[in-house]
Amino acid sequence: MTAVRTASVERTAARAALAVPGVSELQPSLRQSLAEAATRVRRTLGSAAPSPETGIHAERAPRTGAWHVEVRCVLDEDRRALDTARDVRESVGSAVDAYATRHGIPGPVTVVVTVTRTTGHRPSHHPGTTAP
Template identity: 55%
Template sequence: MTTTRIRDIQQAAARAALAVPGVAALQPSLADRLAAAVASRAQQTSGAAPLPADAGIRAAHTPEGGGWHVEVRCVLHEDHRVLDVAQQVREHVRAAVTALLAQHGTPAPVTVLVTVIRTV
């Protein structure tokens, strides 16, 4: 898969996760935040460079199974039940990525791991 394809999967997963009621935001990883800081320095701008909307998503092709593994790191609203929201995020992301792959003619199994970072 090309980088563009991985980016498409990350963006589809991000849109699906953010559409779930109770999801406040996606949490970028430390690597995402460091990359944004380096980009900001390189551009000589004040403040941090904006993080991409899919910064809380990791996607990797699993060669042994021929499928995809997607990790979602999210921040939830505290007035929602964490387990219910995490299950909905997993289902929505899996459906969105599966549909994207089918649309491109490359159907494959998709596994999704949801990590709730915190509640706000």
Template identity: 55%
Template sequence: MATSHRENIHRAAARAALDAPGVAALQPTLADRLALAASHVYRSQAEGTTPYHEAAGIRSELTPDGGWHVEVRCVLHADRRVVDVARQVREDVRTAVTTYLARHGAAVPVTVMVTVTRTV
């Protein structure tokens, strides 16, 4: 699948996760943090030509059976039950990615793993 499809899967997953009640933010991975730091240096030299990667906290990969596995790392509001929010995020992300794939002719299985990195 083309890189643009992977980016669109990331965006769909990120939107779904951030829209779930109780989610404060997505947790960027180390690679996202390093890329952001590098882009600041690059921008200072090249006048802002490198965009920020929108889907920090989302990782997706094709599975051997042709489906998709999506990992979501999120920060939750402390006043919500973690297990309830994580379940909601998992279902919302699975639905969003499945819908995106179906619109583009790929009705394949989607698994989602949610990791809560902290609460605020």
């Protein structure tokens, strides 16, 4: 498994995650944030664009060929976080599975979704609240 293939899987996963309704953006991991801190100077020179796989980390187990994909996302508050996270898991899992099969690197896919933040305020009324 080459790094190029892994990066392609991560890009595939990022596209799939961002296509899910309720996903606002993907949040970089600490590893990616540190890399960003070191390479920001290079970007001021116009030599590199923000990484398209930010917020995704993919690994393939060498012995079993199983894919493990981590997604860190920021969600809109219009939907329940659990429902959006489930959709992200399904969408990313299907996309990675299809990509891996198409490119001859198939294997079971596990997707872990982490909600790092929610955005947008939804005014909701809960039961039992009364004015003083």
